Amino acid sequence: MQQKNAIDEVMRFNKKSKIVVLTGAGISSESGIRTFRDSDGLWENHRIDDVATYNAFVTNPAVVWSFYKERWLQSNMVSPNKGHNALVQLENHYQDKFTLVTQNVDGLHSKAGSKNVLEMHGSLHRCYCTKCRAKMAMASVNMDAEIPNCPSCGGKLRPDIVWFGEIPYYLYEIENALKCCDIFILIGSSGMVYPAAGFVMTAKLMGAKTICVNLDKPDNLSFFDEFHQGKSGDILPSLVAGWIG
Ligand SMILES: [Zn+2]
DSSP states (O other), rough: OEEEEEEHHHHHOOOOEEEEEEOOOOHTTTTTTOOOGTTEETTTTTHHHHHHHHHHHHHHHHHHHHHHHHHHHHHOOOOOOOHHHHHHHHHHGGGGEEEEEEESSOHHHHHTTOOOOTTTTTEEEEEETTTTTTTGGGGOOOOOOSSSTTTTOOEEEEEEETTTTTOTTTTHHHHHHHHHHHHEEEEESOSOTTTTTHHHHHHHTOOEEEEEEESSSSTTTTGGGGEESSSSHHHHHHHHHHOOO
């Protein structure tokens, strides 16, 4: 408890603290978003390899598009929860010293009002042209087409999702933020799956305080100074209230 109080003091009284938050599927599932891990790597009978790889897209783009259209529609129907809202408060307090990195693609952080969000695995709300690389909002694309085409060049569009085997976005920006952050907070993730495991290690090695908020105890618990067990929607609001004083 003494350690926890000391960290709270730093956060409450030092507005110069730089914060990096990494969120995972847990915070989205509390809003009703389903994930691959909900059922042994299957999502409504789709295997990851059949819908979430570039190879799947090349082999059967109609199946991949059908899957992502459905996920996009689902993401439009769900709302941010109290956990998302608490992170908006944290950002409002720390302003440009706050960086939110998310592995989620549902756009719920932005919907809640978070501004500095790095969507490292892309977004269900965007797609891009495989020919001219133009990016565009899903909402601006004709979804009646089995495989939507680029309005500029006619090329095949693909969801702006970082698929398995592809390189996540913003790795340079994330690395820089981790190296100079004072506090690293992992939310809604077990922390063992790449890249979360690497992020906490980098932050810890560079001297940051490390905090985990998750339903289950992380496998790499030793890398965290604090672990708060529970749903982020239940416990983040009071944690954030304590952190910002
Ligand atoms: Zn194009």
